[in-house]
Amino acid sequence: MTNAGYNVIRCPACSTCHGRKGSALSCPHCGQNLKENGILVMSVTSAEDLRREVTLANTPPELRDMLRSRILRKEPLSDFNQETPSRIIGRWVQESCEDDGSITVHSIQQTLNRNHSDLDANEVIEQAEVQGMLLRLDVGRWMLLE
Ligand SMILES: [Zn+2]
Known part of the structure; x- marks a missing residue:
């Protein structure tokens, strides 16, 4: 060289x-x-x-x-x-499922921490809701649809 x-x-x-x-x-x-x-x-x-x-x-x-x-x-x-591809967000949301199948801001946050992401857990949930992945069950509690 x-x-x-x-x-x-x-x-x-x-x-x-x-x-x-x-x-x-x-x-x-x-x-x-x-x-x-x-x-x-x-x-x-x-x-x-x-x-x-x-x-x-x-x-x-x-x-x-x-x-x-x-x-x-x-x-x-x-x-x-901020532009983490939606399929990665989708995977993280799936990984955040708790034993009873529900997802909380806390469980999303733990997944984000594990993946060293500085995304905001609330924004991830918002995006997953828009994509139809999550259904809101209660305040601060969602269910995975797919
Ligand atoms: Zn080397």
Whole structure:
């Protein structure tokens, strides 16, 4: 690897990408020597582009397009979670079912915590209600419909 630009380099050992000006030395994630076997994913011309492309390269493919469009619109990445795909929300809601089949703000919150999500439990419930997944039984208590 002799490219002298800003490079996105993938480590063949741990598949994680990192950014580097010039050629690769070693993987910052697992320490693998990348001089010989680092994979050049792409080269860009500025440090800003490099940061963006490294973030994208390390994002699961199904989320990449959404993330890219948000970055290009220059929205802060902290808002990224606001657009958690509805199928993930659906899975979390299902995981939040208590023994009697009911769902509460508390059980949703526990699932969110487990998944390190900073979504608001009330918003998740609201979204699941709109999608017809949840039926409100009582104040603060819902039933899973599917
Ligand atoms: Zn590595």
